[in-house]
Amino acid sequence: MRMSRRVEHLPPYLFVEITKKIAEKKAKGEDVVSFAIGDPDIPTPPHIIDRLCQAAQDPVNHRYPETEGLPELRQAIAEWYKRRFDVSLDADKEVLPLIGAKEGIAHIALCFIDPGDTALVPDPAYPVYSAGTRFAGGRPYYLPLVEENGFLPDLDTIPDYILRQAKLLWINYPNNPTGAVADLDFFNKVVKFAQQHNLVVCHDGPYSEVAFDDYQPVSFMQADGAKEIGVEFHSLSKSYNMTGWRIGMVVGNAAMVDALKRIKSNLDSGIPQAIQYAAIEALTSSQECIQEHNNIYQRRRDLVIDMLHSVGLEAETPKAGLYIWAKVPKGYTSVDFATDLLDKVGVVVTPGVGYGKNGEGYIRLSLTIPDAGLVKGLSRLAVWRSSKSGLKIE
Numbered sequence: 001m002r003m004s005r006r007v008e009h010l011p012p013y014l015f016v017e018i019t020k021k022i023a024e025k026k027a028k029g030e031d032v033v034s035f036a037i038g039d040p041d042i043p044t045p046p047h048i049i050d051r052l053c054q055a056a057q058d059p060v061n062h063r064y065p066e067t068e069g070l071p072e073l074r075q076a077i078a079e080w081y082k083r084r085f086d087v088s089l090d091a092d093k094e095v096l097p098l099i100g101a102k103e104g105i106a107h108i109a110l111c112f113i114d115p116g117d118t119a120l121v122p123d124p125a126y127p128v129y130s131a132g133t134r135f136a137g138g139r140p141y142y143l144p145l146v147e148e149n150g151f152l153p154d155l156d157t158i159p160d161y162i163l164r165q166a167k168l169l170w171i172n173y174p175n176n177p178t179g180a181v182a183d184l185d186f187f188n189k190v191v192k193f194a195q196q197h198n199l200v201v202c203h204d205g206p207y208s209e210v211a212f213d214d215y216q217p218v219s220f221m222q223a224d225g226a227k228e229i230g231v232e233f234h235s236l237s238k239s240y241n242m243t244g245w246r247i248g249m250v251v252g253n254a255a256m257v258d259a260l261k262r263i264k265s266n267l268d269s270g271i272p273q274a275i276q277y278a279a280i281e282a283l284t285s286s287q288e289c290i291q292e293h294n295n296i297y298q299r300r301r302d303l304v305i306d307m308l309h310s311v312g313l314e315a316e317t318p319k320a321g322l323y324i325w326a327k328v329p330k331g332y333t334s335v336d337f338a339t340d341l342l343d344k345v346g347v348v349v350t351p352g353v354g355y356g357k358n359g360e361g362y363i364r365l366s367l368t369i370p371d372a373g374l375v376k377g378l379s380r381l382a383v384w385r386s387s388k389s390g391l392k393i394e
């Protein structure tokens with residue numbers, strides 16, 4: 001069998017490897033606590049599931065859905081953006097439901113990237129921005145996200161020759177994996193920069209509803225002129241604990257949304273309609289569940305930060321998102337440290353280098369772990385620390 005070079009050169013998706021490692025440990029009877037994957041452990045709220053079950057009983061919803069999604073869903077998304085961000089969207093032209101944001105993020109490269117083209121991709125980052133670019137035959141040019149710049153890309157340092165080749169800029173705030181947030185000034189700067197250099201911007205914002213201490217993340221679509229040059233990907237996965245149902249959306253520039261719709265109409269057959277009705281319920285009913293979930297994540301965030309600090313690991317307290325980005329002890333790489341934690345105390349964390357070269361020196365811990373596991377995992381970190389009494393952390 002002769003595979004394509006695309007498949008032959010494809011590194012395994014980060015979490016496939018981690019899931020495999022956890023399964024191997026469990027098969028040996030070892031008890032593993034995982035802080036690895038950002039998949040909410042809290043169930044989808046019952047009113048959303050009730051609507052899904054009801055819609056699943058209706059034979060109308062047993063047939064092929066339309067690529068562009070139900071008009072009622074597009075309308076619900078537009079109204080949610082108006083209520084939440086005061087952003088006006090044309091539900092027919094500027095909104096497209098997706099089979100989860102990941103799907104749209106991967107496919108939009110096919111709309112803008114021809115073989116040999118360049119996309120500007122943050123590093124570290126959610127791996128799909130560069131995977132999508134490569135599948136389209138393009139090349140990612142990495143923009144380092146470093147602590148000194150608040151994990152925002154320094155657009156002014158991108159060389160001119162790269163800017164002449166680049167067609168698309170990816171950004172993502174609240175950020176995975178660093179936990180950083182961006183304000184409207186930054187988004188306004190991105191819009192100006194994109195206009196100046198003839199770029200399209202794809203902002204990925206699935207964590208905008210997971211926020212703490214009364215902080216409210218902004219939308220890229222609130223920036224002046226954002227709709228002229230860009231789109232925003234969003235998702236119901238993290239806001240409503242709906243990762244398993246696979247539903248998200250892209251909103252913004254009508255030509256960009258239309259291009260993605262044309263690609264998708266050739267590749268998939270839309271989102272199961274019962275799931276679309278569940279999404280309408282999520283977006284249009286009481287939003288109280290979001291605050292309830294955030295209270296849980298905030299408590300966990302504080303527990304994790306306290307424990308990391310008490311074992312001598314440096315980590316900023318994030319204002320939003322599901323992740324803690326912690327520095328590894330001196331003398332370790334991120335893979336060495338993650339391996340040590342797994343081997344010595346059965347705790348799984350994600351090595352930062354898995355998100356790009358600038359993730360080296362960090363590990364990512366997810367807050368999507370039930371309280372009992374969280375407490376067990378944190379006490380194991382203390383055990384790990386006491387086993388290293390001679391270790392100088394910084």
Ligand SMILES: Cc1ncc(COP(=O)(O)O)c(C=O)c1O
Pocket residue numbers: 038099100101102103126172176204206234235236237243247248
């Ligand atoms: C930054 C980022 N974008 C997109 C996604 C994918 O979201 P969805 O579940 O809607 O595909 C994730 C999931 O972890 C993510 O971290």
